[in-house]
Amino acid sequence: MKRLLFAIVAASAGGSMGCFMHTHFEKNASGHVDLEKPPRAPTSKIPETPSDPGERGIVVGATATVGGGSSGLDAGKKGVFAPGFEVSFMPFSLDKSHAGTIVQETLDRSLRANVGWNYVRTWGPSDDTHTRVGPMFVEAQLTTLEQPDRFWGASIALGAAMEFRQKVPLGPQATGCFGIPLLMDGCARLTWIPREGSELIFMIGYHGFAEWVWSK
8 A cells, every 4th residue: 555655646746747738618718799788889890899708717736746854743853755745726717818728827926725645754763664644734825926937936835734643633834835836846844743743844846737717
């Protein structure tokens, strides 16, 4: 089971990196015409230009992370190797319709929800090396992109980590990242579980996105 979990994380890292999927639903259209409303210029021989209805959509991100650091969640400070996986959700609404991918525009100054977990291998003495599933977490993440190219960017996320093996299973978590948000970035994540300890992980995240768009 442990090997299977690690294989899933490794496959996610390779499959999600730089991957984009864009879907326009059939409801999406280039313009909007209200057939029940009289034209603004009924005597004009020039066709009336349809109005842009704008669009709504949702962007789902998949991020595979790999890194390591120091953990106090296993009865004392130990070094850890911590691959992980997270999924983000970001609904959006735009006044103007677009053709092609729009995640680069919607990601700037966006607030999205993240759900994920860390797969942690703790190393130490030969009789104390073990593998386990690390804390699960939920976060709210704010991302900004540099202008005008929207290539480099930074994000900060605040949320809660859940370690169900403990008597007090819930604690705060903070994550900060800098890099290329549409491809990969470097991050630091600090987790604290009351009565158990803290964990500081430095990691690289590999990103992929899928977006679904439809007209308002």
